[in-house]
Amino acid sequence: MMLLLDAGNTRIKWSVADSGAEPGNWRAAGGFEHAEAASALPAVLAAHPGIDRVLGANVAGPAVRAQLEAPLAAAGLPVEWLTATAARAGVHSAYTVPGQLGADRWAALIGARRLHRGPCLVVCAGTATTADLLDADGLFCGGIILPGVDLMLRALADNTAQLPLADGHFRDRPRCTADAIVSGCLHAQIGAVERMFAQIAGQPGALCLLSGGAAGRFAELLAVPWRHIDNLVLIGLATCAADPA
Structure with a gap:
């Protein structure tokens, strides 16, 4: 066990x-x-x-x-x-220095490959949000890191004089400050994910795999095909258990 x-x-x-x-x-x-x-x-x-x-x-x-x-x-x-390497469990890394990739991102990519054999964008939304491209052959092509939703909200509250730590809602046309802040932070997450997904959108079977505690805050707002996966990093670790380094 x-x-x-x-x-x-x-x-x-x-x-x-x-x-x-x-x-x-x-x-x-x-x-x-x-x-x-x-x-x-x-x-x-x-x-x-x-x-x-x-x-x-x-x-x-x-x-x-x-x-x-x-x-x-x-x-x-x-x-x-787990440490990131050039290849493991069917995933190959195009990172310039493979070992510099975070272990969580590497595990999530391995978990994604286990679950989906087509091209995918692997998004993990937590304290930070990562969006990593994995092609149909299992090649990790690269990805981005940006502050997560709560980190964005706190950055505005901590570094501006008159913007609070907002408890607002997403609105298409926000008409109060709290909604404007929350909507702006969610737009940033959505925009980053959709721009990354655009690189594979025309490929057969392309899918966005979402994981992480903050994924539910913007998943329904995405205009791309997506699937929510609980604990994608743990799925990747379980996959590695059967595939020696």
Whole structure:
């Protein structure tokens, strides 16, 4: 049985799966804040005593990595941390320096390839939003990173004198400041995704795969074919488990 860990900038998501099970067919899944790792992770291990392998993707830095490794080491479980490489599990990287790609983006691309064999735009919307192009042959062609929705909202509130941390709604023609701010930030996300998708829009089977906690805030506003996938990074890690580096 495997424990999969996605250590993101804000939260840590996890799942437990049988070895060899179809990725996404979890025994259990959940999440916790960085500061909760010391108590939350032992609780996961206690609830699933058959865990004998741990795979993870970490973009939260060395301190969070250490917080996760300590209780796992105490249980005799080393972590196999994913790092981006030139190729793995049917995905090939065109990144200038493959190892500089974030482990979460690499895992998401691998998960996307497992789920969709046509050209796709892989969008992960969290603290940051990433939009990565994957062609029908499994080549990662490149992608973008931009601030996520909440980060955009906070940037306006923190760096302007008269714009609040808005709790507005998306409107086609906003008529109040809160709606104007929220609509502007969502337009930025939508526009970035749609411009990236335009590069593959004419190809057969082209699809946008959306994941991440903020994806639901703009998915319905997109004018491209899309599919929402929960925990795409974890699906990628599960796929890697059956494909040695």
